Amino acid sequence: MASVLKGALKSIRERGLGNFLRELREEGYLSCLADGNLLQTKIHNIGATLVGVDKFGNKYYEKLGETQYGRHRWVEYALKDRYNASQVPAEWHGWLHFITDHTGDELLMLKPKRYGVEHKENLSGEGDEYIYHSKGHSLNPGQRDWTRYRAWEPTKP
Amino acid sequence: MGLGLLASRALRSSRIFTSPVSRNAIVRTIVSTPELQNPEASAAAQSPPEDLPIRTPVAGARVEFTNPDDAIEVFVDGYPVKIPKGMTVLQACELAGVDIPRFCYHSRLSIAGNCRMCLVEVEKSPKPVASCAMPALPGMKIKTDTPIAKKAREGVMEFLLMNHPLDCPICDQGGECDLQDQSMAFGSDRGRFTEMKRSVVDKNLGPLVKTVMTRCIQCTRCVRFATEVAGVQDLGMLGRGSGEEIGTYVEKLMTSELSGNVIDICPVGALTSKPFAFKARNWELKGTESIDVTDAVGSNIRIDSRGPEVMRILPRLNEDINEEWISDKTRFFYDGLKRQRLNDPMIRGADGRFKAVSWRDALAVVAEVIHQVKPEEIVGVAGQLSDAESMMALKDFLNKMGSNNIWCEGNGMHPNADLRSGYLLNNGISGLEKADVFLLVGTQPRVEAAMVNARIRKTVRETHAKVGYIGPPTDFNYDYQHLGTGPQTLTEIAEGRHPFYSALSNAKNPVIIVGAGIFERNDKDAIFSVVETIAKKGNIIRPDWNGLNVLLLNAAQAASLDLGLVPESEHSIESAKFVYLMGADDVSLEKVPSDAFVVYQGHHGDQSVYRANVILPAAAFTEKEGTYVNAEGCAQQTLPAVPTVGDARDDWKIIRALSEVAGVRLPYDTLGAIRNRIRTVAPNLLHMDERQPATFSALLKPESGNKTSSTPFGTAVENFYMTNSITRASKIMAQCTAMLLKK
Numbered sequence: 060m061a062s063v064l065k066g067a068l069k070s071i072r073e074r075g076l077g078n079f080l081r082e083l084r085e086e087g088y089l090s091c092l093a094d095g096n097l098l099q100t101k102i103h104n105i106g107a108t109l110v111g112v113d114k115f116g117n118k119y120y121e122k123l124g125e126t127q128y129g130r131h132r133w134v135e136y137a138l139k140d141r142y143n144a145s146q147v148p149a150e151w152h153g154w155l156h157f158i159t160d161h162t163g164d165e166l167l168m169l170k171p172k173r174y175g176v177e178h179k180e181n182l183s184g185e186g187d188e189y190i191y192h193s194k195g196h197s198l199n200p201g202q203r204d205w206t207r208y209r210a211w212e213p214t215k216p
Numbered sequence: 217m218g219l220g221l222l223a224s225r226a227l228r229s230s231r232i233f234t235s236p237v238s239r240n241a242i243v244r245t246i247v248s249t250p251e252l253q254n255p256e257a258s259a260a261a262q263s264p265p266e267d268l269p270i271r272t273p274v275a276g277a278r279v280e281f282t283n284p285d286d287a288i289e290v291f292v293d294g295y296p297v298k299i300p301k302g303m304t305v306l307q308a309c310e311l312a313g314v315d316i317p318r319f320c321y322h323s324r325l326s327i328a329g330n331c332r333m334c335l336v337e338v339e340k341s342p343k344p345v346a347s348c349a350m351p352a353l354p355g356m357k358i359k360t361d362t363p364i365a366k367k368a369r370e371g372v373m374e375f376l377l378m379n380h381p382l383d384c385p386i387c388d389q390g391g392e393c394d395l396q397d398q399s400m401a402f403g404s405d406r407g408r409f410t411e412m413k414r415s416v417v418d419k420n421l422g423p424l425v426k427t428v429m430t431r432c433i434q435c436t437r438c439v440r441f442a443t444e445v446a447g448v449q450d451l452g453m454l455g456r457g458s459g460e461e462i463g464t465y466v467e468k469l470m471t472s473e474l475s476g477n478v479i480d481i482c483p484v485g486a487l488t489s490k491p492f493a494f495k496a497r498n499w500e501l502k503g504t505e506s507i508d509v510t511d512a513v514g515s516n517i518r519i520d521s522r523g524p525e526v527m528r529i530l531p532r533l534n535e536d537i538n539e540e541w542i543s544d545k546t547r548f549f550y551d552g553l554k555r556q557r558l559n560d561p562m563i564r565g566a567d568g569r570f571k572a573v574s575w576r577d578a579l580a581v582v583a584e585v586i587h588q589v590k591p592e593e594i595v596g597v598a599g600q601l602s603d604a605e606s607m608m609a610l611k612d613f614l615n616k617m618g619s620n621n622i623w624c625e626g627n628g629m630h631p632n633a634d635l636r637s638g639y640l641l642n643n644g645i646s647g648l649e650k651a652d653v654f655l656l657v658g659t660q661p662r663v664e665a666a667m668v669n670a671r672i673r674k675t676v677r678e679t680h681a682k683v684g685y686i687g688p689p690t691d692f693n694y695d696y697q698h699l700g701t702g703p704q705t706l707t708e709i710a711e712g713r714h715p716f717y718s719a720l721s722n723a724k725n726p727v728i729i730v731g732a733g734i735f736e737r738n739d740k741d742a743i744f745s746v747v748e749t750i751a752k753k754g755n756i757i758r759p760d761w762n763g764l765n766v767l768l769l770n771a772a773q774a775a776s777l778d779l780g781l782v783p784e785s786e787h788s789i790e791s792a793k794f795v796y797l798m799g800a801d802d803v804s805l806e807k808v809p810s811d812a813f814v815v816y817q818g819h820h821g822d823q824s825v826y827r828a829n830v831i832l833p834a835a836a837f838t839e840k841e842g843t844y845v846n847a848e849g850c851a852q853q854t855l856p857a858v859p860t861v862g863d864a865r866d867d868w869k870i871i872r873a874l875s876e877v878a879g880v881r882l883p884y885d886t887l888g889a890i891r892n893r894i895r896t897v898a899p900n901l902l903h904m905d906e907r908q909p910a911t912f913s914a915l916l917k918p919e920s921g922n923k924t925s926s927t928p929f930g931t932a933v934e935n936f937y938m939t940n941s942i943t944r945a946s947k948i949m950a951q952c953t954a955m956l957l958k959k
Binding site: 206209211 | 510553562821
């Protein structure tokens with residue numbers, strides 16, 4: 060604990076109080092107070108090794124030794140206020156769920172260049188504009204035009 | 217030679233010694249009914265049964281005996297049938313109720329006899345005979361159901377399929393293919409040919425007909441159609457044996473106004489519709505029996521639609537009007553129905569731009585303006601595609617507003633609506649076949665009414681009738697004499713000074729056809745009185761024969777004249793303050809004063825929309841039920857095949873709604889009620905599909921004292937493919953104009 064305090068004081072001295080406070084907020088230390096889940100992750104992080112960071116900014120930690128087997132890999136999500144498991148991209152999923160010991164950065168090389176699509180989190184419940192709608196759905200912005208005629212355009216004089 | 221083949225040979229040879237025929241044998245012969253190969257079995261099948269079940273003629277075939285002595289009797293499968301002399305064996309079989317399979321035979325074309333599919337057995341004949349080319353002889357015993365006939369068909373089918381590609385899944389004819397159907401009914405279930413199939417280079421026949429010549433079975437129906445009916449020598453047969461090909465002799469497009477009919481005629485998928493290619497399968501389509509409105513012939517058509525879309529248009533059999541052909545314009549203009557459509561009521565704002573509004577607002581604006589002008593300043597013009605019901609409603613509405621200046625475009629400013637014989641094709645279209653001399657006055661039937669032209673060509677071909685033509689130089693597909701270009705020639709004939717006068721007066725059934733383009737001329741009455749003089753002198757109008765015909769141009773013309781859509785004053789459009797255009801796009805709007813309020817009610821954004829102040833979207837002929845009268849006076853009906861687009865409404869409903877907003881409610885709410893109203897004006901419009909000839913001939917009319925001018929006759933239709941707002945919106949018609957009308 061003392062080392063944590065010492066590190067905090069050091070950074071205040073180096074970067075000033077304002078910068079320190081902003082960093083605190085961005086790293087989610089302020090939301091910790093309301094979000095026990097995040098607080099627990101933060102406490103867990105102490106002494107763990109950071110295995111990698113994916114392109115969304117999620118941090119993957121591992122701590123071997125005194126942690127219970129099966130709880131020795133975890134993720135700290137990039138978004139501190141609205142996070143869920145679908146934010147973990149496919150390449151990190153295997154590592155995080157003990158399917159493989161290769162980290163996501165290693166597995167990223169296996170991603171097919173030509174047809175591999177970008178990972179998208181599941182936005183269900185976030186509003187209609189975020190959800191996938193099929194081609195014929197009326198809420199799909201690029202939906203197919205089902206009118207079978209072309210109307211006269213009154214543009215010419 | 218493989219082991220399996222050796223084994224099968226051994227099996228087959230052993231079979232000969234063991235059992236005569238066994239259906240369970242591993243190897244079967246190619247004939248699907250091997251037990252009939254047995255001579256005793258086939259002899260048993262040949263003996264006619266004691267009491268024959270009654271058979272009805274194929275497709276309601278009937279025969280008329282002009283001379284009872286000519287009747288001969290033949291036996292078809294044991295059934296006696298009486299036929300006139302000169303009929304073929306195939307026709308006799310049809311009358312006896314046996315449908316003979318055929319590919320090359322077509323009842324409207326000459327007989328070729330080259331497909332051999334119609335082989336039947338005739339007693340005392342050593343070989344099966346091709347029934348389509350064999351004249352029936354008295355007492356002939358024809359057998360259509362014997363093993364020899366069946367085996368002959370099976371063999372012919374095997375040869376036909378030898379070089380026919382197996383591409384039914386990607387063929388547009390699939391589902392309506394004669395070869396498909398007949399190979400299912402008469403073919404074998406396997407073939408013996410293992411060689412490569414031949415392939416043929418596809419020909420370019422223009423923007424309408426797609427060719428896949430590998431599929432061709434050389435029935436030569438298309439060649440015979442082109443030379444005999446269409447009258448163009450474009451198609452022909454090249455090469456011999458397996459190198460035989462149908463094609464244009466030199467690289468050339470098929471330039472006929474009837475070329476689309478080769479698609480219907482082709483028994484396989486060698487000639488298919490190019491615009492329809494890969495668009496739909498025929499079993500997905502809903503057929504609606506309707507009427508064509510692109511010209512005054514009123515060809516009977518079937519509109520094939522899928523959902524809200526017209527997919528194609530096919531001809532319907534009507535012996536009196538279009539036989540079984542339709543013109544290319546009728547067949548291919550349908551894509552115009554999907555483009556340039558008016559789908560919302562619009563009002564032109566102060567800035568000159570159109571704004572889409574609701575029906576309520578649009579009708580309120582029109583009703584307000586129509587009350588601000590004087591009654592004599594109101595003018596109504598019906599377009600060439602208007603149906604009788606909406607023209608009746610428009611006339612009633614404007615009459616209630618106090619105006620009587622209402623006419624149909626194309627009729628000119630002094631239409632003769634008093635005598636029906638003055639604007640109808642009095643002979644009827646099928647009646648033209650009896651004629652022996654034609655005099656065409658200022659009309660080019662090939663572009664004005666292609667189906668009438670096909671009738672004239674048929675007559676000229678069959679009876680070598682003489683054709684005289686007065687008008688600008690033009691293209692005919694039969695022999696004709698160009699007598700002159702203007703009314704002077706007509707006067708010379710009337711005075712008996714012209715050599716053609718003797719031909720006309722010596723003829724048994726002479727026919728004069730006057731083009732409706734003359735309606736727009738100022739000396740129209742004088743020309744008609746000269747023509748009537750010729751008719752009187754040449755004995756053209758008799759109680760049994762009224763040979764003085766007028767060939768109208770537009771679908772709405774005859775009905776509008778029947779309903780009495782005649783303008784009250786000649787110069788009404790120059791002084792108009794309120795112009796109601798009901799689909800009128802060919803009326804010249806330059807003379808309309810700039811402060812006049814123009815309402816355009818129609819289905820296409822064509823020429824008149826740009827002058828309109830208010831646009832009311834209406835239904836096209838494929839979307840409404842309407843009565844049209846064709847050039848010969850036959851009332852026919854269109855039926856809705858597809859729904860209206862956007863916010864459009866039926867024409868008569870718009871006028872009915874407008875009349876209510878304007879405070880002069882028309883007393884009809886249904887189509888039936890309008891027809892009741894029409895019954896009081898022109899009851900002939902309610903006799904559907906029945907030609908109502910004119911009762912009084914034109915000779916009752918007093919002669920007009922006007923002098924004919926020396927201006928030569930003009931061409932009424934400049935571009936065959938683009939005559940109305942729908943065809944002008946069509947892409948296919950634009951392609952045809954660009955490629956086929958190239959001079």
